[in-house]
Amino acid sequence: MKKALNVIGVLLVLAVLVFFFYLPSYVDEKWNYGYAQPPYKVSPEAAALHKTLFIADMHNDSLMWDRDLLKKNIRGYIDLPRMQEGNIALQNFMAVTKTPRGMNIDGNAGTTDNITILAIAELWPVSSWFSLKERALYLASKLHRFAERSNGKLVVIKSADEFGKFLERRRKEPDLVGGVLGIEGTQVLEGDPGNIKAIYDAGYRVVGLVHFFDNEMAGSMHGVAKGGLTDKGREMLRLAEQKRMIIDLAHSSSQTINEVLELSTRPVMVSHTGVKGTVNNNRNLSDDQLRQIAAKGGLIGIGFWEEAIGPITDLKATVRAIKHAVKIAGIDSIGLGSDSDGSVPMPFAASGMVLLTQELLKEGFTETEIRKIMGENQAAFYKKMLP
Numbered sequence: 001m002k003k004a005l006n007v008i009g010v011l012l013v014l015a016v017l018v019f020f021f022y023l024p025s026y027v028d029e030k031w032n033y034g035y036a037q038p039p040y041k042v043s044p045e046a047a048a049l050h051k052t053l054f055i056a057d058m059h060n061d062s063l064m065w066d067r068d069l070l071k072k073n074i075r076g077y078i079d080l081p082r083m084q085e086g087n088i089a090l091q092n093f094m095a096v097t098k099t100p101r102g103m104n105i106d107g108n109a110g111t112t113d114n115i116t117i118l119a120i121a122e123l124w125p126v127s128s129w130f131s132l133k134e135r136a137l138y139l140a141s142k143l144h145r146f147a148e149r150s151n152g153k154l155v156v157i158k159s160a161d162e163f164g165k166f167l168e169r170r171r172k173e174p175d176l177v178g179g180v181l182g183i184e185g186t187q188v189l190e191g192d193p194g195n196i197k198a199i200y201d202a203g204y205r206v207v208g209l210v211h212f213f214d215n216e217m218a219g220s221m222h223g224v225a226k227g228g229l230t231d232k233g234r235e236m237l238r239l240a241e242q243k244r245m246i247i248d249l250a251h252s253s254s255q256t257i258n259e260v261l262e263l264s265t266r267p268v269m270v271s272h273t274g275v276k277g278t279v280n281n282n283r284n285l286s287d288d289q290l291r292q293i294a295a296k297g298g299l300i301g302i303g304f305w306e307e308a309i310g311p312i313t314d315l316k317a318t319v320r321a322i323k324h325a326v327k328i329a330g331i332d333s334i335g336l337g338s339d340s341d342g343s344v345p346m347p348f349a350a351s352g353m354v355l356l357t358q359e360l361l362k363e364g365f366t367e368t369e370i371r372k373i374m375g376e377n378q379a380a381f382y383k384k385m386l387p
């Protein structure tokens with residue numbers, strides 16, 4: 001009997017060890033990788049142009065993984081050294097706080113959650129195990145700590161003034177990287193629009209209204225009811241705009257998109273999406289939505305992952321989506337929104353961003369167009385939109 005208890009004890013310890021040390025890195029490694037691996041060989045023309053670009057990306061989920069983003073990692077898509085190698089200047093770091101089990105693009109209830117297990121396994125603060133708001137606060141503090149330890153090379157940007165100074169510095173320091181914080185879903189407000197203040201104070205400037213399920217503020221295109229803004233959602237929108245936060249309509253239901261476009265007083269962002277024009281599914285924007293968002297001065301980030309754009313083994317897939325979006329929304333409204341480290345493989349790792357520059361050149365985009373798509377549109381948007 002005693003022997004049996006010993007065996008059970010050992011097995012329990014092993015299970016705990018696997019849970020804490022192996023599970024998060026296993027998930028990270030299995031899903032977050034670049035298909036094409038370095039060294040990245042490109043034409044001299046593409047390499048020369050790429051070096052002179054200002055490159056920005058509207059969406060990653062890197063903060064949720066147990067990875068030191070200051071060290072060059074083998075797993076995952078992005079970290080500071082690989083951003084520097086890829087000449088990426090500006091990155092939105094988005095906070096994923098709750099994802100339903102069996103997540104799909106057509107319909108999810110908000111009754112289950114994968115992130116609780118991840119938060120426990122990665123030993124996030126105990127308060128964040130039970131509170132979505134605390135999760136968002138913790139993830140913001142993670143980016144700030146990376147910045148503090150980066151010898152000034154990673155800067156968290158929170159205002160137009162700070163962004164201007166960052167651009168000034170980067171002209172002399174091409175290895176400087178800027179980060180902007182965003183939430184992926186207003187479920188972090190825990191039903192209280194007034195919590196937008198705590199989110200702002202934590203450094204968040206981009207407010208993604210929904211993720212894969214309808215929340216207290218708005219309907220998701222992957223939710224069950226897929227409704228629009230609630231009364232609380234309208235109040236939250238007013239408070240967020242008052243603070244000059246940027247509204248992100250990625251994952252929003254059609255009704256939410258329509259209502260926000262009608263109510264909002266400022267341009268909006270769609271941080272990561274594909275287009276129905278190349279992949280016709282429930283995740284992607286229709287031509288009408290592309291036109292309406294652009295008409296209000298909005299910015300649309302084209303993703304790099306399969307569900308949005310098609311096979312990641314084909315670099316042309318992202319460029320096809322960009323081409324269609326530019327045709328419909330215009331060259332000034334389109335940027336990049338990779339969704340990297342979002343449990344979806346990418347066509348390349350962050351250090352291989354030059355492959356996209358090369359592909360855009362091959363597909364006949366002009367130098368001016370490439371500059372805008374790769375990041376200048378996003379820079380112009382932030383200059384105008386940040387507090």
Ligand SMILES: [Zn+2]
Pocket residue numbers: 184250251272339342
């Ligand atoms: Zn997303």
